[in-house]
Amino acid sequence: MKKIISIADAGKLVTDNSSVMIGGFLRCGTPAKIVDELVKNKTSNLTLIANDTCVPQYDRGKLIVNKQVKKVIAAHIGTNPETGKQMHNGEIEVELVPMGTLVERIRAAGSGLGGVLTPTGVGTSVEEGKQTFDIDGKKFIFEKPLKADFALIYATKVDKFGNAFLEGTTRNFNVVMATAADTVIVEAQEISEEPLDPNIVTIPGIFIDYVAN
Amino acid sequence: MELSKEQKREIIARRVAQELHDGDVVTLGIGIPTEVANYIPHNVNVIFQSENGIIGVGHKDLNPNDPPSITNAGGVPVTAKSGACFFDSQISFSMIRGGHINATVLGALQVDQEGNLANWMVPEVFVPGMGGAMDLVVGAQKVIIAMEHTNKGEKRILKKCTLPLTAAHEVDLIVTEMCVIEVTSEGLLLKEINPLFSLDDVLDATEADLIIPDVFMQKAV
Numbered sequence: 001m002k003k004i005i006s007i008a009d010a011g012k013l014v015t016d017n018s019s020v021m022i023g024g025f026l027r028c029g030t031p032a033k034i035v036d037e038l039v040k041n042k043t044s045n046l047t048l049i050a051n052d053t054c055v056p057q058y059d060r061g062k063l064i065v066n067k068q069v070k071k072v073i074a075a076h077i078g079t080n081p082e083t084g085k086q087m088h089n090g091e092i093e094v095e096l097v098p099m100g101t102l103v104e105r106i107r108a109a110g111s112g113l114g115g116v117l118t119p120t121g122v123g124t125s126v127e128e129g130k131q132t133f134d135i136d137g138k139k140f141i142f143e144k145p146l147k148a149d150f151a152l153i154y155a156t157k158v159d160k161f162g163n164a165f166l167e168g169t170t171r172n173f174n175v176v177m178a179t180a181a182d183t184v185i186v187e188a189q190e191i192s193e194e195p196l197d198p199n200i201v202t203i204p205g206i207f208i209d210y211v212a213n
Numbered sequence: 214m215e216l217s218k219e220q221k222r223e224i225i226a227r228r229v230a231q232e233l234h235d236g237d238v239v240t241l242g243i244g245i246p247t248e249v250a251n252y253i254p255h256n257v258n259v260i261f262q263s264e265n266g267i268i269g270v271g272h273k274d275l276n277p278n279d280p281p282s283i284t285n286a287g288g289v290p291v292t293a294k295s296g297a298c299f300f301d302s303q304i305s306f307s308m309i310r311g312g313h314i315n316a317t318v319l320g321a322l323q324v325d326q327e328g329n330l331a332n333w334m335v336p337e338v339f340v341p342g343m344g345g346a347m348d349l350v351v352g353a354q355k356v357i358i359a360m361e362h363t364n365k366g367e368k369r370i371l372k373k374c375t376l377p378l379t380a381a382h383e384v385d386l387i388v389t390e391m392c393v394i395e396v397t398s399e400g401l402l403l404k405e406i407n408p409l410f411s412l413d414d415v416l417d418a419t420e421a422d423l424i425i426p427d428v429f430m431q432k433a434v
Contacts, residue, residue, distance in 0.1 A: 025265040025302075026288035027280045051302070052342070058280075078341025079288070087340070096340075099264065100306030100348035107303055120310060120348045123329075123381025156282070168282035168299055169266040175301035202301075 002162040002211050010185050010212035011037020014150050019047040021106070021177040022060045023153040026052060026079060029170030030059040031152040031187035034212055039066060047071045049106075049148055051099065051173050053080040067091065073146065075099035098126060101143050103176055109145035110179025110207075116143050151181035155203065158188035158213075159196045162205025171202060178207040185210040216409070221361050221390040224407065227252045229318055229359045229388050233259045240264060240309065240349055242319035243287055245359045249318055260296075262314060264345040266305050269297025286345070309345065310352035317353035319346060321360045321387075323374045326421040328384040328396040330358065331376035343379065350380040362389035368420040370394070370401070391415050400424050 011034055014020060024030030038046075039062045048069045053076075054061035061080045063069050071093040077083040086092040097105070104116040117140035121127050131142040153174040155164035164186055166174060178184050184207055191213045216224070222245050230252035233239055240262045241247050253259050261270040263285045270291050274283065277290030283299075285291045293299070300308075308314055323331040330350055333343040350356050363369060370387065387394040392415050393405040402424045406415055412429050 025286075026284065028265065028282065028284045028288065030280065032280070052344075074342060076342035076344040084340060088337075096342045098343050098347040099302070099345040100310050100352075103302045103306050118310070120351050121380075122351070124347065124378045126343075126347065168293075169263075169284055170282050171299060171301040172266050173302050176303050 001160050002205060002208055004160070004191065004211045004213065007033045007187070007212050008037055010034045010187070010210060011041055011043075013183065013185065013210070014038055014043050014152070016043055017045045018149040019049060021049040021148040021151040021173075021181055023151070023172065023174035023177050024051065024054065024059060025169065025172040026054055027058055028168075029154045029166065029172050029174055030054070031154045031185070032059040034152050034185065034187050035059045035063065038063060038068065042066070042068065044068045045070050047073070047148075049073045049146065051102070052076040053083040056080050056082050064092070071095070073097060073102070075102050101126075102146070103173070105143050105146035106173070106176045106180045109147035110176060113145060115145055117141065118143055146180070148181040149183065151177040151184045153177055153184065153186050153203075155186050155188055157190045157192050157196065158186055158208075158211050159192045159194065159205075161195060162186070162208035162211060163196045163198075163201040164188070164203040164205070164208065165196055165200050166202045175203055178203050183209050185212055188213045216390060218361075222248060224390045225359050225361070225388055228393065229357055230254075232357055232386065232388075233257070233316060236260070237315040238262050238268060238313070240314050240317045240353065242317070242346065242349075244320045246318040246320060247287075249359065262305075262308065263291075264302075264305050264309060264349070266300050266302065267291075267293060267297060268300075269294040271297070306345070306348055310348050312352055312354060314349070314353045316355040316357055317349045318357045318359050319349065321358045321369070322364075323369045323371055323376050324358055324360075324384055324387055325371045325374045326401045327373070328382045329374045330356070330379045330384050331374040333379045334377055336377065346379050350383045355385050356383050358384055358387045360387070360389060362391045362418050368418060371420045372422065391418060394423070397424070402426070403429060
């Protein structure tokens with residue numbers, strides 16, 4: 001049985017100076033209620049790992065606007081002008097990572113791998129300062145694993161075993177992030193009293209530490 | 214021949230649509246590429262993949278949940294067509310990087326005669342992040358660039374890109390309102406000229422060296 005906690009208590013688990021993965025693709029499939037708690041608690045000096053920095057008025061976008069983030073690791077920051085502005089002013093450090101590489105770096109950390117070799121970014125600035133390998137005549141960039149202290153993820157329905165179902169395109173980064181953080185908290189849109197049908201489980205409960213609702 | 218921006222975009226999107234075949238799985242970028250979907254003939258079934266986790270993207274959902282549970286990569290709520298499926302970002306990029314996508318259509322800031330593409334940043338001016346573009350260009354079986362031939366008169370089909378690259382040597386086809394250019398191992402091959410323009414118009418608007426088949430030379434004379 002997993003620990004089921006309130007949204008407010010979930011927010012309190014995340015500490016200043018920590019690295020936090022937040023699931024979601026723009027506004028779709030985000031743990032927005034827990035993130036709102038971080039906004040309320042003014043949890044600060046965070047390293048944010050996410051697909052994107054959302055929009056200024058929603059979810060992780062608010063953490064940027066409120067200057068709670070010291071570093072962002074993301075594939076895209078264009079939908080939140082505040083990220084670019086703070087980057088330009090030197091208030092925030094931004095590491096831009098190709099989306100497929102970001103996924104695989106997180107997967108590597110969560111899967112016990114020492115990194116990944118990808119052709120993405122060869123011949124571009126992404127390659128600078130990184131080791132490359134020639135595998136059967138094709139060039140690959142070595143990318144390191146990426147883990148975090150916390151992962152805040154979303155799920156549509158979660159049972160008491162932590163097994164989670166995610167509908168539609170809410171899956172995005174939530175699935176891989178569940179594997180790669182010391183403490184994984186899922187924001188359940190709905191908690192199922194009955195165990196989920198094993199056939200529909202998107203994220204096995206083994207990866208989940210807390211279910212928040 | 215002076216075309217409006219809308220006319221140019223339509224010409225480009227219509228022409229790119231002809232490159233997509235029945236049964237193709239295709240990932241579209243934002244801007245002109247998104248409009249390509251509007252010009253696929255009804256008897257041709259092109260299946261659209263969106264990097265955020267869906268194959269079988271339908272139309273814009275006018276009555277979505279809030280926050281939405283099905284969107285395209287631009288965050289717009291969409292419907293899922295019959296036969297669609299959902300997946301997480303890791304599977305999405307296995308499809309994209311792993312060569313399972315038949316074609317991608319993307320916009321460009323610059324392309325060059327070596328098939329290099331620059332479409333993700335202008336240093337100090339425009340730094341939104343590469344998103345999934347670098348993976349798409351490296352992994353898709355065919356990379357089609359859909360773009361206006363010049364940017365307010367400034368040439369952008371160049372001998373060598375000056376902006377930071379998205380990928381090196383990956384572009385296969387360039388479609389503009391003026392012409393269609395294929396990237397070959399010998400260089401840029403001029404395949405078609407829009408009859409609204411002359412060969413000289415194309416050459417004047419292009420910095421890159423073009424390989425010009427005899428048929429266009431004869432027409433020019």
